[in-house]
Amino acid sequence: METDMTKGKPMEIIIRFAIPMFIGNLFQQFYNVVDTIIVGRFVGKEALAAVGSSFAIMTFVTSILIGLSMGASALFSQFFGAKQYEELKKAISTSFIFIFIVSLVLTTITSLFMHQIIHGFQMPMETREYAADYLRFIFAGLIFTGVYNAFSFLLRAVGDSKSPLYFLILSAIINIVLDLVFTVMLNMEVTGVALATFIAQGISAVSCAVYTIKRMNFIKFKRKVILFDKKMFKTVASYSILTAVQQSASSFGMMMVQGLVNTFGATVMAAFATASKIDSFANIPMQDFGNAFSTYVAQNKGAGNIERIREGMRGVSKIIVAFSLGISILVFIFAPQLILIFVKKEAVDVIAVSVYYLRIVCVTYTLLGFLQMFYGFYRGLGEVNVSIILTFVSQVTRVLLAYGLAMTPLGFAGICLAIPIGWFLSDALGVIMYKKIMVEDSV
Template sequence: MELDMTKGQPSRIILKFFIPLFIGDVFQQLYSITDAIIIGKFVGTAAFAAVGSSSAVTVFITSILLGLAMGASAIFSQLYGEKQYDELKKTISTALIFLFFVSVLITVVTSVFLPQIISLYQMPKETAVYASDYLKYVFWGFVFVGMYNAFAFLLRAFGDSKTPLYFLVASCILNFLLSLLFVAVFHMGTAGAAIATLLTQGFAAVGCGIYTVKRTGFLQFKRKEFVFSTSAFQNIAVYSVLTALQQSISSFGMMLIQGLVNTFGATVMAAFAACSKIDSVANAPLQDLGNAFSTYTAQNKGAGETKRIREGFRVTSRIIIVLSAIISIIAFVFAPNLITLFVDKNATEVIAVGIGYLRIVSVFYVLLGFIVMFYGFFRGLGEIKISILMTIVSQGLRLLLAYSFAPIKGFSGVCWAIVIGWFLSDLLGFYMYKKVMAKKT
């Protein structure tokens, strides 16, 4: 069921769209978390560290596919808000063809260059073998990741955030069962967890695709209208490529930080891997609130409702403050319990390092919340270049500070570098928001 976000109370509309989006993202995170927990418990710390470290490259590549789908979604939302259904059909068909081609290309390239990718990570020898066994199967799932996100963001552009959730819940449950079977029963190691993920990602992509075809019936799509439009592609390329660039810059920055973390040894690698998983789940509601606000902004931009965009900004800001405070308290207080979900209770050094990280970074989750809100706002408004600028500032300073602080402060210097990067990016975001909205008065 589509949701018209140009009418009704902004807070109710944004929350109605956000809640299924958030639950779905939690289940999306559970894909990798399930693998990590099962591997940590049944294979060992070295294997867990390898899979956790490998997640940086998978997140980087997934972010490219996610950014392409997210950028196209902003165009879908604007055209839907403007009721330009003929142009919308051309844009949908062109975007799906483009995303499928890119997904296949990425799948092939990453699979061919797997040894080179592993060598970039500076992993200790005892973890590199586990990472290779895991990634060679995960890389084949990128074609499914790309197509699932293409269909999911298409549905979300119409205000339907529930259907992608249903497919994620089903595939996540299936992933858990298959991972447990392959790793704990058949003793297939990291490869078993990766194969389980590959199979369930395929299920989610195919299932969501079939539903989307039926769901878009209100557009009265005819087979001859499923074409690749050069004019539509030019518009998609601007939004999608720039959004993908923004997403990949952020993930690439984390890859470089992961490389720095790996130089501290397997103990810090394992701690950072556990904390990264916790961060992903903790930040999911903030990320999804930003995505919900993006769809809200795009639809209202298409309808020419500048006043509603301002109201939505104020509402979203208040929600972020409350939501991030709750998340920060949970992460800070229960840091030891959260880390032991991934590592054995006897791994005291890993737990201690992880607690130190969480009790620095989690306090400042509100800063990240405002960053993703700004990303969503500028993306929905069509000001993608500003989002990219914010990402470069955030990641560039974070990397510079991390590599500067690490020799002096060790791993804690990396933690503080992340926080400072968030803060400076927020300052830029507030400045650019006022500048952009001043032009609309």
Template sequence: MIDMTKGNANKLILKFALPMILGNIFQQVYNLVDTIVVGKFVGTDALAAVGSSFAIVVFITSIIIGLTMGVGVILAQFYGANEMEKFKIAAITSFIFIGLITIVLMIISIGFIDPILELFNMPSKLIKDAKSYLLIIIIGLIFTFVYNLGTALLRAIGDSKRPLYFLILASLINVVLDLVFVLQFNLGVKGVAIATTIAQGVSAILCTIYVCRKLPFISFKKEDIKIDRGILRLVAKYSILTSAQQSIMNFGILIVQGLVNSFGITVMAAFAAGVKIDSIAYMPVQDFGNAFSTFVAQNKGADKPERIKEGVKGAIKTIIAFCAVISTLIFVFSRNIMLLFIDKGEEEVIRLGIEYISVVAIFYVLIGFLFMFYGLYRGLGLLKMSIILTVVSLGTRVVLAYILSATSLGASGIWWSIPIGWALADILGFIVYKKNRI
């Protein structure tokens, strides 16, 4: 466990963030391996189906992840203030509250899967594969909920290592099962979805077992199930607002995906590969922002505003340094990276994918700052500000994507809308920070 209320701020954040970064790399391996296996061994159509379905999956799971992230802030604040009874009540309340929402979400997603696919311009030849993939992944949402709530509990007390260990094992299982189900049993898209769901189930079970042993005072005995109305309102406020922020962000991405789909399967496949590269490339700064949120929340609970300011200065330096390196590497080796996803014979898909990377990768520092602002305002409890930044970023992106893609820029207009949205949100986040002298 890491107490972030004392010691070198930036070192503590980095120490806490590193297991989160490594863990998320392995979590990304779930869908990354799916993409590589499908693209290499099933075909371009299947890659486009999985890639465009993934945008829908991310939107649905972002609701659950956002709920658990919001709860994590409350738990970190209670932990920083050493209010362990409230910590226990908040944990139990969150399990019941978010668990019920997850079940409802699964029912709605399965019931409306056909209209969802139609809404986002899924080509008719891809609908069968996309539907098969989505149905299996949706069934696994219960594992997504259990794992992410367990992770929120552990990270709130400063333990970001154990979730990493569970994900490493789960990711290895996913890789093996992907190859077995696709190459040996010829299950195609269904195979990679089943492999992913099984792997998520493993990580959820392991995380649950560890949380029960690490935090034995959190139990579900009859006398311990207490729903404090004040804490329930707090849990609902933080979790719903954070979930709204995550959902708005991914809904915007989903709308853009629908626009991409209108350009045909070649552009869809290139965009699918490009988005996967993005998700790996800037994931470390995303996790750094989440770690920063825990740092801010603990110090807010301990009433140490000066440490929060110190953390902001260190975070800016870290983000600039990391993004400078990763942007350069991806820009220089863009073709080699695309060939990991696409067969070398698909030259047009590769060309479009490189075009996407060339536009977006050099601006990763902008989304790095945006994740920092998300973490800052979430940790401070200013959840509405995080939502406003998301609306500015994604709203700009969606509007510009439709406007620019209708010009001679075509699909590349969609690519350029992404960094412009990041930049505008960063400017707003910085103005609010300076104005309020946080």
């Protein structure tokens, strides 16, 4: 069902829109989290380190496709809010063709140079074979990632955040069942969890595409309008490519830090990979409120409701504070129990390092929440260049400090401290830019 975000109470609309996205992203996390649990409990520490480290590579590559879809969706929302349906058709057709081509190119490049990517990532020798077994299927499935995100972000752009949830639940269930069959019953080890993910993503992508094509009959799509419009592509590119740069820059920063962590050995690799999964779960509510806010801002900008955007910013700020503080308290208290979901209790060294990382980072989740809010705000407003600047400030600070502090007596603690410092500096810049755009220029 489409949702018109230009009417009604802002906080209520944003929360209602974000909840299905939140639940959906929980299931989406299962793609790699379930793989990590299965591998950690049924294969071994080296395999766990390989899959966890490969997640950073996978996230970097898929972030390009997610960014293209996310950026295009902001443009879709603006046209939808302004009720410019003919322009919306052109934008959808042009961006989808572009995303499909990029998906094919990424699949080809990553598959051909997989071993060079693994070697450049400084993985210990004992983990490289496992990583290759895992990434072979992940890279082959990039086309499914592109298709699913293109259609799911289109649904969200017009206010339907529930439908993508159903396909994620379906794929998560399939992924879990196949993980158990391939890895536990058939003893396929890392290859089994990768194959399960490949199949689950394929089913999710095809199902979502078929549903969306049949569901969005209100804009009356016909085959003759499925064309690549060069003029529209310039506008699409200003949203989607810049957002892809932002998303990939963020993931590249994480990948650089993961490369540094890899030099500390398999134990720290496994611990960092495990703690990062919990970080990912903790980040979901903030990320989804940011994405919901992006759709809200884009629709209201299209409708010319600038004061309503300011009202929404005040509401989202309150939501972010409440959720992030609650999550910080839960993660800090239950860090050991959360780690035990992924590893056996005998892995004392992995548990200790993971808990150490979580208790440093989790107390600053509010900073991360505000950063996600700013990302959504600037993307929805069409000021994607500002989102990119915020990302670069956060990630460059994080990477430089991580590498610098890791060489001091702080060691691994320096890597942990670099993360919230990057968030803080980006938030400060986000506030400054908000005042300039909303107060001085009045959008």
